[in-house]
Amino acid sequence: MTWSRVLNSMTAGLLPLLVLASVIAVWHLAIAVFDIPGFIVPHPKDVFDALRLLRVELLEATARTALAAVSGLAISTFIGTLTAFAFAQSSVIRRACYPYAILFQTVPIIAIAPLIILTFGRGFHSVTLVAAVISIFPIVTNTTTGLMQIDPQLHELFHLHNAGWWQTLWKLRLPSAMPWMISGIRIASGVAVVGAIVGEFFVGTSQPGLGAWIQRKTASVDLPALYATIVASTLLGITVFALLTWVGDAILQRWFGMRLDGSTLPRRTARLR
């Protein structure tokens, strides 16, 4: 009994690491068995060496990309929330504009990114814009849903007490939509990182982030460095997502007594004042 418990708590943290170890082992074995040359697939050890060797430059590039992604996310959150308010306010606006909101979701970012750069020029601002464009859709849809699915009885209560438009917004609609908004921003965060990297891929040296690295290392067929950049990109995406999940959960727990997955908190934590 106790053994299985210990095993359980250990495996919770260890299992993902075990998977990583097996992937690296298979990777290593495949290279050895099939005699794959280093210019097709680099050896794991070369990737680790590249990571260690380039860590300062990679960290700097990651920071640039992170800044662009987060700025893009801030823009899409601001514009996306305003759009959602317009959508929730009027069914005419919603019906007229929703197809174009979907456009943001369906248009391939790989085609849109060069266009944005052609229009707005090379540099940080264009990269930020690409990140904003690709990440706006989940914020718009989630916030709109949140604003529209408010308990009709609560609306009646506000109506009964002659609540004005602003009162209904501040005391009912905004707080009701908050969990949806937070979850939308969280989904958008991962996409914003991808958008920033794609943007950087096209602007090149004017914004030397991870995207520019990927482009440069592909051109020079420096595979260990390319793999190291991919590892850094992935870690950045995970970090941003985890950070926003943490912040979002903290906000919801502190002010709303609920969680992102919609469950309410156990009594102990909900008693926070």
Next chain:
Amino acid sequence: MLDSGVETVRLNEQPPLRLTNLCAGFGDTTVLRIDSLEIGSGEFVSIVGPSGCGKSTLLRIIAQLLEPKSGEIRIPRAQQRACTRTGFVFQDATLLPWRTAAANIRLPGELERVSVPMSRLQQLAQMIGLSEDDLQKRPAALSGGMKMRVSLARALALQPDLLLLDEPFAAVDDLLRQQLQTDVLRIQKDLCLTTVMVTHNVAEAVYMSDRVITLGGSPAAVTSTTTVSLDRSDDCRSTAEFGASVGTILEALRSHPIQ
């Protein structure tokens, strides 16, 4: 505040709530027709009827949440007030989950820009059976019965002229339901509050009301009025008189089914 002393005015001197030639519906269809209905000051009236017969619609017309197609409504109010204050208890507790119980009770005051002093809040909590500790909890930390009590306290916070209950105990278990019925009845009598309750539970209607009105037919209309005079003790539910009233009302419901 000048009028804070006047707020505790008793409402028994008020004229009755009166509906005349009321007609309600959507578009061309009429779902509800009330020729004449009077509810006296301090009276507890229940409206029973099958699901979908328009009893919730009637309650919302009285609350002025819905506009009738035609007809006249006269709702009495305390003299110093510009408009009627209505307390409404919904089927669910309908609390804002991010607010504590106390903040939820204060909401109507905030919306109508009337301050609800701490002493009033404590008085309400005591009357309704909420502890000091409960007041600081969020709805997620309260049981179903406690949530209903908070909802009731919220409806009473502004000393309403009229209390409207929309199947308020439908979501709680039997034992709790009886306890809430007893508590609501005591408060209603203490405050001499004109009360209209919609329910599909005939026994609940008989236990709580001075008068039970049945709705039926299509368009729905008042099909019977039963005056109930019981001593309202806990065992009154097992008396023959209670059973007879329930029987009369059930019979009226059976003879006017809705299509």
